[in-house]
Amino acid sequence: MSISSDDLELMEQIGVGSSGVVYKARYLNVLVAVKQCLICDLLEDPLKEYMKETQIMSTIRHPNIVQFIAASIKPPFFYIVTEYCSRGSLDKLLKTSYSGRLQKSSFKSGLTLKKKCKLLLDAANGLNYLKSKNIIHSDVKVSNCLVTNDWTLKISDFGIARLFNNKQKKHTKCGTVEITAPEILAEGHYSFKADIYSFGICIYELIFEKELYPGLNIYDITHKVIHEEMRPKIPTQTELREMFFGEHFRIEYNVVNNLIIKLITKCWSADMNARPEWEEICETLKQSLAQLSLSTNSGSFSRLISNPLVSSPVGKSRALQTFPKKKNVAFESDEE
Secondary structure, three states: OEOOHHHEEEEEEEEEEOOEEEEEEEEOOEEEEEEEEEHHHOOOOHHHHHHHHHHHHHOOOOOOEOOEEEEEEEOOEEEEEEEOOOOEEHHHHHHHHHHHHHHOOOOOOOOEHHHHHHHHHHHHHHHHHHHHOOEEOOOOOHHHEEEOOOOOEEEOOOOOOEEOOOOOEEOOOOOOHHHOOHHHHHHOEEOHHHHHHHHHHHHHHHHHOOOOOOOOOHHHHHHHHHHOOEEOOOOOHHHHHHHOOOHHHHHHHHHHHHHHHHHHHHHOOOOHHHOOOHHHHHHHHHHHHHHHOOOOOOOEOOOOOOOOOOOEEOOOOOOOOOOOOOOOOOOOOOOO
C-alpha cells in the first residue's frame, strides 16, 4: 500500500535499523512506527531496494512479525510504516530493566526466566514462519525484536532480508558481526541455518544479560569466531550459583542447565548441519515454559554477577554439576 508522506506526522526518534532511522509517528490518527531511509544511502539501485523490502513485508501476516502498513517515497527519503510496539526493542528493554533494579523504576526486579522463555518462543515462531515463506531474515538480533504492551514479541527490520530460492546464495552485505554466523563471515554464504546461529546468540543475551565479547574489536571477533570457534562464554557452575538463590530457583536452574544451555550451544554450532530446526527450538522452549509453570514462585532471574564473562571456544565450558541446596532467599517477582 502506497501513501503520501504528507499523511505522516513524525514524532520522536525511537531507534536505528539496518537501513534507516525509526520514528514514532501518527498516520490517520493512529500511532505507528516509521522507518525513514535516505535513498542515496542504499548500495544498490534505490528503487529496487525499496521495492524489495516493501514486497517482502507486504506478504507477511503473523502475530510474531511486525505488521507492515504502508510505504511512501518522497526524495530524498522513502518511508516504511509499520505497527507501533510500545515497549520498544528487546535490547532497550533489558537495559531499562538493569537501570530499574538500581533506580527503583517500574521494572521492579527484572524479567523472570519464564517471561524470557515466552519472548524467545514468540521470536522462534516468527522466524519459523519466515522460513515457511522462504525468507532469510539475515539480521536476527535483540534490537530487531520488538515488544508490545501485552508482552508479545515481534520480529522487525527486513532491511537486508533475502528471499531464499532453495539453495545457498552468496552476498556481499552482512549484519552485525557479533551475531553473524562464521560461514557468512568467512565466505558470505547465507542460509536459514545462519538465522538459527544468530538466534542462539539472542538466547544467550536475553537469558544471561551479558556482553557478548567484552574487550574485543570486530576484527578480533571475526578472526576468533571463524578460526578458533569462539563463542560468548557460558557461565560456569559458580557463576550460575550466583544467579540462583534458594529452593524457589531450583526449577529455573534445572531449565537453564538441562535445556537452555544445550539449545544455545546447538544453535551456534560451527557445523551448520548440527544446528537445530525451528521446530526443535520451539519445542525446547515449550518444554522450558512447561517446567517453569511448575514453579510456585517464578522469581526474578536477573540477579547476575557483576564481572563480565570472558569469551571461550565452543564446547570448552566446564560441565555443570548438580545444584546444591542453599538457604532460601526471598525475591520479589514481576507480573506474568
